[in-house]
Amino acid sequence: MEWENIAVPSGYLISWKKALNLRRMSMRIDRYGEVISVQSEVERNGFTMSVHVFYIDGMLVDTGASRMLEDLKEFYEEVPIEFVSITHPHEDHTGTAAWLLREKSVPIYIRDTAIPQCRTEADIPAYREMIWGERAAFDPSPFGETIQSDHHTYKTIHTPGHEENHLALLDEENGRLFSGDLFIHPKPKVIMEDESVPVLMRSIRKVLEHDFEEMFCQHVGYIRYGKAALKKKLDYLNEVSEQVREMYKEGRTLEEMNNELFSDVPAIVPLSDYEYDSRHMIRTIIEDAAID
Numbered sequence: 001m002e003w004e005n006i007a008v009p010s011g012y013l014i015s016w017k018k019a020l021n022l023r024r025m026s027m028r029i030d031r032y033g034e035v036i037s038v039q040s041e042v043e044r045n046g047f048t049m050s051v052h053v054f055y056i057d058g059m060l061v062d063t064g065a066s067r068m069l070e071d072l073k074e075f076y077e078e079v080p081i082e083f084v085s086i087t088h089p090h091e092d093h094t095g096t097a098a099w100l101l102r103e104k105s106v107p108i109y110i111r112d113t114a115i116p117q118c119r120t121e122a123d124i125p126a127y128r129e130m131i132w133g134e135r136a137a138f139d140p141s142p143f144g145e146t147i148q149s150d151h152h153t154y155k156t157i158h159t160p161g162h163e164e165n166h167l168a169l170l171d172e173e174n175g176r177l178f179s180g181d182l183f184i185h186p187k188p189k190v191i192m193e194d195e196s197v198p199v200l201m202r203s204i205r206k207v208l209e210h211d212f213e214e215m216f217c218q219h220v221g222y223i224r225y226g227k228a229a230l231k232k233k234l235d236y237l238n239e240v241s242e243q244v245r246e247m248y249k250e251g252r253t254l255e256e257m258n259n260e261l262f263s264d265v266p267a268i269v270p271l272s273d274y275e276y277d278s279r280h281m282i283r284t285i286i287e288d289a290a291i292d
């Protein structure tokens with residue numbers, strides 16, 4: 001779609017054109033149809049982590065990490081933000097929310113049950129604070145079943161598994177999904193202790209029941225064939241689950257399964273003091289199999 005055809009006020013167009021000139025080393029701004037994608041990076045101890053925030057029709061989706069504020073501030077000053085939708089309360093999605101509330105006085109929406117934890121400064125492990133920075137307290141408002149910008153309506157789909165209050169935002173009319181951290185990677189080898197493979201799979205299935213094609217992932221960015229990418233992730237998780245169930249029936253221990261299925265240990269595992277670990281994938285699959 002050419003920008004001239006986007007049905008939005010002209011001030012908006014001038015703003016995003018200015019915004020596209022705001023490129024700098026640690027920040028990248030792209031446009032996909034009506035969506036502006038802002039990618040910011042943090043680098044710590046050899047780790048480079050990338051987070052996106054998205055902007056469309058007055059709505060900002062997620063707010064990056066607090067260590068990205070200096071980059072993001074410039075963008076926030078250039079586009080007319082009417083409200084903010086937050087997919088889940090993790091610190092790399094809520095890091096600049098306090099600034100936005102204070103400086104822009106815009107409403108910030110999150111799932112109702114996530115509100116109490118947002119009202120205090122986040123208590124996060126040291127390695128996460130080292131990467132992302134701290135997350136200041138802010139006072140958000142609850143999402144309804146849908147959320148509306150001037151020209152678009154989004155269904156808020158509860159999609160736990162990565163985090164219990166996680167929501168994905170779906171614009172059914174335009175086939176566009178803002179997936180938060182539902183996707184991140186097609187073949188994850190590690191998850192955090194609080195995550196659950198079976199719960200995540202149920203959420204992916206729920207989202208796949210809807211019609212959409214494009215996906216905007218907070219870590220990967222724009223994914224043209226988003227639905228296909230999510231399907232691929234579901235297939236992979238299915239495969240791992242079947243292997244684990246089979247080995248569990250054979251009486252193999254969690255350690256034996258882990259050595260066989262996930263012999264490579266990514267650096268995040270020791271760095272996170274095992275908050276990230278492939279064992280959590282296996283454990284949550286076994287726990288779920290035991291309930292069935």
Ligand SMILES: [Zn+2]
Binds near residue numbers: 090162163
């Ligand atoms: Zn997250």
